[in-house]
Amino acid sequence: MKVIKETHVSEIVRKRAKDVDMPTSLLSISDLSIASIGYLMELSSFFDSNGARMPLSLWNSARVVANLFYENSTRTRLSFEMAAHRLGGSATYIDSTTSSAKKGESIKDTAVTLTQLGYSILVVRHPNEGVPTQLSRWVPIPVINAGDGCHEHPTQALSDLYVLQRRLGGLEKLIGLKVGIVGDIAHSRVARSLSKVLVLGGAQPIFIGPSELLPSSPGALGAEHSLDLDEVIGDLDVIYLLRIQAERMKTLPISMASYVNRYQLDSVRLSKLKGEALVMHPGPMNRGTEIAGVVANSTQVSAIGEQVSSGVCVRMAVLHALSQEIEGQSALQ
Ligand code: CP
Numbered sequence: 302m303k304v305i306k307e308t309h310v311s312e313i314v315r316k317r318a319k320d321v322d323m324p325t326s327l328l329s330i331s332d333l334s335i336a337s338i339g340y341l342m343e344l345s346s347f348f349d350s351n352g353a354r355m356p357l358s359l360w361n362s363a364r365v366v367a368n369l370f371y372e373n374s375t376r377t378r379l380s381f382e383m384a385a386h387r388l389g390g391s392a393t394y395i396d397s398t399t400s401s402a403k404k405g406e407s408i409k410d411t412a413v414t415l416t417q418l419g420y421s422i423l424v425v426r427h428p429n430e431g432v433p434t435q436l437s438r439w440v441p442i443p444v445i446n447a448g449d450g451c452h453e454h455p456t457q458a459l460s461d462l463y464v465l466q467r468r469l470g471g472l473e474k475l476i477g478l479k480v481g482i483v484g485d486i487a488h489s490r491v492a493r494s495l496s497k498v499l500v501l502g503g504a505q506p507i508f509i510g511p512s513e514l515l516p517s518s519p520g521a522l523g524a525e526h527s528l529d530l531d532e533v534i535g536d537l538d539v540i541y542l543l544r545i546q547a548e549r550m551k552t553l554p555i556s557m558a559s560y561v562n563r564y565q566l567d568s569v570r571l572s573k574l575k576g577e578a579l580v581m582h583p584g585p586m587n588r589g590t591e592i593a594g595v596v597a598n599s600t601q602v603s604a605i606g607e608q609v610s611s612g613v614c615v616r617m618a619v620l621h622a623l624s625q626e627i628e629g630q631s632a633l634q
Contacts, residue, residue, distance in 0.1 A: 323626045326437040326444040327619055329453045330497040338462070338501060339472060344618035345463050348387070349611070359621060364390035366620065367420035369411065370447070371397040371427045376584055377447045377456065380612035381424050384620055387613065393420070408432065409439050416440045422620060425449070443623040451488045451549060457583050458494035460615045462502065464607045465539065468579060476503035479536055482524075483509045483564055484543030484591050487516050488550065491583045492543060496522045507533060510564060513554035514545075530564050534573045541581040542566055542591045557590065567593040571601065579604045 321340045324332040333341070366385040368378050378394060385392040395415070397403070402411055412423060424445045425433040430452035437444040448454040466472045480499055486492045486508045496506040500523035508519045508526040519526040527533045534540070545560065547553060566580065574580075580602040588594040596602060 323622050325623065325626055326433075327455050327623060328434045328437060328444065328446045330455050330458055330494045330501070332455075333501075335501050338459070338498065341459060341615070341618045341622060342463060342466060342472060344622060345459075345611070345615045346467075348617040348621075349463075349614040358389045360385075360389040360624070362389060362391070363419075364388075364421045364624065365419070366390065366392040366422045366424060367395060367415045368392055368424045368447075369395045369397070369408075369415065369426075371402075371408075371425075371432075372448065374426055374447070376609055376612055377426065377454075378424075380609075380616050381445075381447065381620070383613045384616035388617055388621060390421070392424075408436065412436045412440050416442050422623060443626070445619060445623070448490055450490065451493070451546075452490050453494045454490040454583075455494050456612070456616055456619055457491050458498045459619065460608055460612045461495055461541070461581060461583070462498050463611045463615050464581070464604055465579070466502075467607075467611075468604065472502055475499065478504040478538045479507060480504055480539040480541055481507045481509050481527075481530075481533060481537040482541045482543065483530060483566070485514045485545045486510055486519075486543065487514050488546040489543050493522065495541065496524050500524075507537070509533060511555050511560065530570065531573070534570055535575065537574065537578055539579045539581060540566060540574060542586075543583070544585065544587050544591060561590060565589075565591060565593060566596050568595055568599075571596050571599070581605060581608060584609060 321337045322334060323337050366381060368381055370378055382392040382394070400411065402408070415423060420442065422443045422445065423436065423440060424447050425436060426447040427433065427449050430450035433444050433446035433449050446453055446455055465475065469475065482492050482495065492508070499506045506524040508515055508524045509530050512528060515526055516522070545553070582592060582605045584605070586592055586597055588597050
């Protein structure tokens with residue numbers, strides 16, 4: 302079996318050292334320049350080609366990622382686990398419902414405990430905005446935001462970008478791309494991170510949804526907006542569907558029947574898309590709400606499966622780049 306050593310990625314890493322300023326933690330897409338995003342895409346592509354079916358030995362097996370999750374997750378948590386394993390390390394899931402958080406331990410004390418136990422990287426999901434950023438000030442290891450409230454979900458946006466640039470044939474092909482992001486934008490950390498990464502790449506995000514679910518100033522994120530999906534659907538190169546995040550609202554501001562009628566991607570709306578347009582969704586999907594079951598099952602929406610599978614190679618790239626960064630800093634001290 303082929304074993305890939307550090308030397309195989311050294312070319313990409315050397316390029317980073319020369320051209321790219323990587324942050325020590327990944328808390329927001331705003332932490333990244335277009336050069337560092339390009340580097341992460343290149344590293345993701347390397348892992349995509351080489352990391353899925355053969356063991357890498359880039360990491361010392363003692364390197365362990367702590368997955369500290371205060372909200373439910375399937376894709377993000379498991380892809381970080383898979384990514385750590387494929388790099389040669391491992392990952393531990395710390396479930397806030399069974400950890401000492403239940404006995405009243407603060408998240409700061411939990412995070413500090415994890416660093417004292419020897420974990421190398423902290424991956425955090427939390428319902429409150431800013432928690433990963435605050436933790437990054439308290440612990441000496443890299444922190445990755447795996448979703449904080451309505452704020453950001455940067456590794457989801459990087460996975461989506463990876464799928465887009467691979468489908469289009471390069472990052473530069475994003476320029477002028479019209480990406481309709483449909484649904485509950487106001488509560489969506491995915492929409493916030495995705496629109497930032499799209500704008501950095503020269504694409505045009507368009508927020509589409511009822512006024513009750515649009516952010517107060519879409520322009521602040523570089524996005525256009527529309528209340529009428531049927532009016533703009535034929536112009537879109539990508540339609541990116543979002544789940545209604547009922548867990549972030551006390552009461553839904555519009556009726557579900559009205560939402561489904563105006564915004565669900567059903568087979569009639571699917572037929573109005575340009576032939577080559579991509580359908581994307583970060584998951585989990587609510588079939589029958591933002592996407593009709595028959596559309597979710599159709600071959601035309603294959604990008605949704607790619608968004609999930611690409612999550613592993615992209616998170617390998619993020620984990621590896623941040624651990625290289627912290628090692629580089631230690632070497633300089
Ligand atoms: N897209 C996403 O974050 O999915 P999970 O909630 O399953 O991690």
